[in-house]
Structures are given as structure tokens and as C-alpha cells.
Amino acid sequence: MIKDKNNIHHDDLHAYVDGQLSQGDTELVESYLALHPVDAKFVAELQEQRAQLKTLFDTHLQEPIPERLSPHKIAEAMGDITVAPVLKEEAFLTKLNDFRWQSIAAVLSIFIFGNISGWLGYQTLVASHMSSQERPMVRQALDAHTTYAVEVLHPVEVSGKDEGHLVTWLSKRLQIPIKAPKLKQSGFHLIGGRLLPRNNGMAAQLMYEDQTGKRITLYLIRNQKTETSAFRFASEKNMNAFYWLDHDVSYVLVGNITKEALSPLAKNIYSQMAS
Amino acid sequence: MTQFLDEIEACIPALRRYARALTGSADQADDLVQDCLERAIRKRHLWSPTGTLQNWLFTILINIYRNQLRSIKSRPSLSSLDDMTIEPAVAASQPSSVALAETQRALATLPLDQREVLLLVTVEGMAYKEAAQVLGIPIGTLMSRLGRGRERLRKLIDYEPKNSEPTSLRRVK
Numbered sequence: 001m002i003k004d005k006n007n008i009h010h011d012d013l014h015a016y017v018d019g020q021l022s023q024g025d026t027e028l029v030e031s032y033l034a035l036h037p038v039d040a041k042f043v044a045e046l047q048e049q050r051a052q053l054k055t056l057f058d059t060h061l062q063e064p065i066p067e068r069l070s071p072h073k074i075a076e077a078m079g080d081i082t083v084a085p086v087l088k089e090e091a092f093l094t095k096l097n098d099f100r101w102q103s104i105a106a107v108l109s110i111f112i113f114g115n116i117s118g119w120l121g122y123q124t125l126v127a128s129h130m131s132s133q134e135r136p137m138v139r140q141a142l143d144a145h146t147t148y149a150v151e152v153l154h155p156v157e158v159s160g161k162d163e164g165h166l167v168t169w170l171s172k173r174l175q176i177p178i179k180a181p182k183l184k185q186s187g188f189h190l191i192g193g194r195l196l197p198r199n200n201g202m203a204a205q206l207m208y209e210d211q212t213g214k215r216i217t218l219y220l221i222r223n224q225k226t227e228t229s230a231f232r233f234a235s236e237k238n239m240n241a242f243y244w245l246d247h248d249v250s251y252v253l254v255g256n257i258t259k260e261a262l263s264p265l266a267k268n269i270y271s272q273m274a275s
Numbered sequence: 276m277t278q279f280l281d282e283i284e285a286c287i288p289a290l291r292r293y294a295r296a297l298t299g300s301a302d303q304a305d306d307l308v309q310d311c312l313e314r315a316i317r318k319r320h321l322w323s324p325t326g327t328l329q330n331w332l333f334t335i336l337i338n339i340y341r342n343q344l345r346s347i348k349s350r351p352s353l354s355s356l357d358d359m360t361i362e363p364a365v366a367a368s369q370p371s372s373v374a375l376a377e378t379q380r381a382l383a384t385l386p387l388d389q390r391e392v393l394l395l396v397t398v399e400g401m402a403y404k405e406a407a408q409v410l411g412i413p414i415g416t417l418m419s420r421l422g423r424g425r426e427r428l429r430k431l432i433d434y435e436p437k438n439s440e441p442t443s444l445r446r447v448k
């Protein structure tokens with residue numbers, strides 16, 4: 001709002017040139033300019049300048065857009081981690097997986113006639129809202145699960161029978177207070193755990209097993225930023241994972257069990273760790 | 276996700292125009308836009324739909340460009356002048372094309388903070404408040420940068436060409 005019609009500020013002249021004044025103020029400026037030739041010349045020059053800049057660069061709006069700037073292509077090229085908001089867009093995820101299956105099947109039918117059963121299990125990691133910090137964490141948790149959950153003789157470094165020793169050791173190495181959540185009610189018991197190397201630090205893996213021999217692993221790392229987050233879901237091949245940040249610790253729970261079966265376990269762990 | 280990518284796609288012409296104006300080079304501009312799109316796709320959970328997607332993309336693009344300039348500070352910022360081509364959509368013999376080329380050269384000599392503001396407000400036609408949000412600066416700072424940028428262009432460029440001598444082009448440098 002212009003207060004004094006005889007004392008128009010330069011900012012108002014700029015706003016006039018940029019068409020950012022109200023109708024009333026525009027009229028005030030116009031009548032002011034009619035009486036002040038120096039300012040009128042200034043405004044005319046700014047208008048010319050603005051028109052020149054528009055002319056110079058508006059031509060680029062019409063240029064054909066190179067393929068490398070296609071957001072769809074970029075998203076596709078961003079590695080094997082395909083990201084999709086899962087909780088809200090379940091339908092989309094199913095569609096995505098269907099699409100994958102179809103394309104994989106198409107490729108297979110053309111090129112491969114041999115043993116294809118190994119390929120059929122293949123699906124890339126699908127996750128919700130994954131940040132650049134979370135991505136390597138989930139990746140490592142999945143890899144650690146794949147490596148050790150199948151191990152018959154040496155699934156863990158320290159047995160769950162020495163639970164006290166295990167948690168003290170891991171807490172000391174990771175410099176965070178680690179507890180081994182109790183999952184007995186859900187049918188899982190602690191087999192034990194191990195220390196894992198990771199970039200700039202260490203991670204801990206706790207392994208649980210149910211009566212049928214199904215194993216789930218809980219991967220823990222120290223959270224540098226002490227943030228918290230909601231539960232997020234990721235899946236790859238036949239593995240499902242929930243991950244979340246809770247103050248000092250980031251967690252990834254991985255299992256070769258359904259999302260529906262894994263979800264209450266994640267919530268159970270969360271509530272035990274928070275208390 | 277698909278919808279998000281489609282929405283980003285709709286913003287690309289404006290992003291390219293702005294990147295082109297900011298960097299003065301077609302290749303550099305497209306590299307910048309590509310970096311911006313990659314970061315936006317990777318960080319899309321950070322986008323809160325309170326502002327427009329386009330303004331968020333502008334913020335990302337500008338931050339990337341600032342960081343790039345910071346990391347290659349040893350290189351004079353005017354090096355982009357070499358890449359610049361004079362290619363307004365006007366026949367070369369017309370005096371206005373000389374004026375346009377002059378404007379483009381003068382623009383490249385502006386400090387980045389003034390160029391960012393001037394281009395958002397004029398070329399992109401952004402409201403002052405929006406532009407201030409995109410750049411993360413108070414509106415007063417925006418106005419003073421806009422004022423200084425325009426003043427500097429005015430000094431570099433003769434907006435009333437008397438007999439447009441070719442030498443006037445060299446005054447820019």
C-alpha cells in the first residue's frame with residue numbers, strides 16, 4: 001500500500017514495472033510518473049530491460065527437451081532401488097510388481113529357455129520414501145539378512161544364551177544402549193547376534209527364530225542425527241523389511257515372512273525399545 | 276509416483292529457461308536441470324505440498340548451482356561468457372539484437388545473488404514474496420538485490436542507443 005502519493009519509493013516503482021501493485025497503487029504511480037519525468041525515464045528503462053530479458057530467454061521455452069531430462073527416465077535409471085510410497089499407494093505397488101513380472105516374463109520367453117526358476121524369484125527392492133541415508137542402511141540390513149539368516153552352523157557370533165554379554169558388548173561397540181527385544185509372545189526367540197562393519201561405523205544384527213525355523217533379523221545402527229521417523233516398508237525378492245529411526249538408533253527389521261506378519265513384530269519391537 | 280513425475284515434467288521448460296539465463300550456457304543449464312531433477316526425485320519425501328512443486332524445484336536448482344560455484348571458485352565466474360552465443364530470435368542486422376546481446380553480456384557480469392533475483396522476478400514473473408521464499412531470503416533483501424541488479428544493468432547498457440557503436444559492447448567487460 002502506498003501511503004504518500006507524492007513520495008513514491010523506488011521499491012514501488014519496481015513493483016509497478018513487475019506488475020505487482022494493486023489497481024489503486026498502479027493508478028497512483030501512473031499519476032505520479034506523469035509529474036516526475038526523471039522517475040518516468042527510470043521506469044521506462046526498467047520496462048525496456050524487463051522486456052529484453054523476457055525476449056532473450058523465452059525462446060528457450062520452445063526448445064525440444066532432451067531425453068536425459070525426462071523425470072520418468074531419471075527415476076528409472078536411479079538404480080535398482082525403485083521407490084514407491086507404499087502405505088498410501090498399495091495398489092500402485094501391486095501394479096508395479098505386476099508390470100515387472102510381465103516384463104521379466106517377456107524377456108525370459110524371448111531369450112531364455114533353460115532353467116528360469118532362479119529368475120522368477122527376482123524382484124528389485126521396493127521401498128517407501130527412502131532417503132539417501134536410509135537407502136544404504138536398508139541395503140546393508142537386507143544383505144546381512146541374506147548372508148546370515150540361511151547359515152546353519154554359524155548364524156550368530158554370540159549366542160542368545162549369553163544375552164547379557166551380547167547386549168553389553170554390542171552396546172559398547174556401537175556406543176548406544178542396545179536391548180534385545182523379547183518376541184516370545186509372537187513365537188520368536190533370540191538366537192543371538194553379531195557385529196557388522198559398515199561405512200564409518202558398525203552395525204549390530206540380532207537374529208530370532210520361530211518354531212518352524214523361520215528367521216528374522218533386527219539390524220541396528222547408531223543414528224547420527226537423533227531423529228525419529230514413522231515406520232517405513234521395503235521389500236526385495238522374497239524379503240520384507242520395516243525400518244524406522246528412534247532417537248539414537250536406527251532399526252531395520254528383515255524377514256522372509258509376509259508384510260502382515262512382520263508388521264506386528266516391528267510394532268512390538270518399537271514399543272519395547274521406546275520404553 | 277507417476278503423477279509426481281508428470282508434475283515435475285510440466286515444470287521442466289521453465290526450469291531450463293531459468294537455468295539457461297542463470298548459467299549463460301546451454302550445456303551447463305541442462306546439466307544443472309538434470310542434477311535438480313535427480314535430487315528432487317531422490318528427496319521427494321521432503322517436499323511438503325504447502326508451496327508449489329515448481330518453486331520447490333527452483334529452490335533445489337539454485338542451491339545446486341550455488342554449491343557448484345562454491346566448489347569451483349578458482350575458476351572465474353565469468354568463464355561462462357565464452358560459452359555464450361548471441362542467439363535472440365531477431366535478425367542479426369536489427370539494432371534490437373545488438374541490444375539483446377548487450378543485455379545478455381551485462382547479465383553475466385552481475386553477482387549471482389542479484390542475477391538469481393532479477394531472473395526470478397522478470398523472466399519467471401514470480402511474485403516478490405514467492406521469489407523470496409524460493410531463495411530463502413527476507414523480502415527486504417530481495418528488493419535491495421533487485422534494485423542493485425537493475426541499477427547495474429542500467430549502467431552497463433545504454434537504453435537509448437544514440438548511434439549504437441559496436442564499441443559499446445566492449446564496455447561490459
